[in-house]
Amino acid sequence: MKLHSSRNSTYCRRVRVALHEKGVEVEEVDTPKAERETPAYRELNPWGRIPVLVDGDLVLFESSAILQYVEERFPEPPLVPSDAAGRALVAMHVKLCDLEYAPHAVAIQRPKRFRPRETWDHEAMARARDPIAAHYAILEHQLAGGDWLVADRFTHADLAYLPFLHFHELLEVDLPPRVMAWWERMSRRPSARATEPEM
Secondary structure, X not given: OEEEEOOOOHHHHHHHHHHHHHOOOOEEEEOOHHHHOOXXXXXXXXXXXXXXXXXXXXXXXXXHHHHHHHHHHOOOOOOOOOOHHHHHHHHHHHHHHHHHHHHHHHHHHHHHHHOOHHHOOHHHHHHHHHHHXXXXXXXXXXXXXXXXXXXXXXXXXXXXXXXXXXXXXXXXXXXXXXXXXXXXXXXXXXXXXXXXXXX
């Protein structure tokens, strides 16, 4: 298997964490933005994004689809519960992370990580903070029953948030106590330490 990736990409990190958790080694190909715009790469992913997983004739280019494939191809140790309710809850949390949290986090994190300060849209960044705070309040409530979001163990539901929470300080939104403890538990996992971004 080959993974087109970047160490500094949040969505690539999701896949890299899952592979590390499962002890699966793949050929990682660092794929900078210029390469993603080439015709050859657009044959793999017409949107020109990363990650892209190539396994024989199969080409996958959305992190949630890649996570699902890796889970089914390498089921041990499981990162998704075996029961229907648990699988549905994990899928729900991943989707909510992607739809309700990630766009707001990215609106702040991406400029602060990769762009000169004079190009930042400070009004857009300010608008993103209220939805982020509201999302943290929901997570705080959902974490009241245990250490993890689903099944009382680390799953894709938690993994989806891990790369974004790595940069939570850039958001200038305080983490509530349970969310902070959850992030600290995730950050101590060997898979999190092995996949830390360079910037």
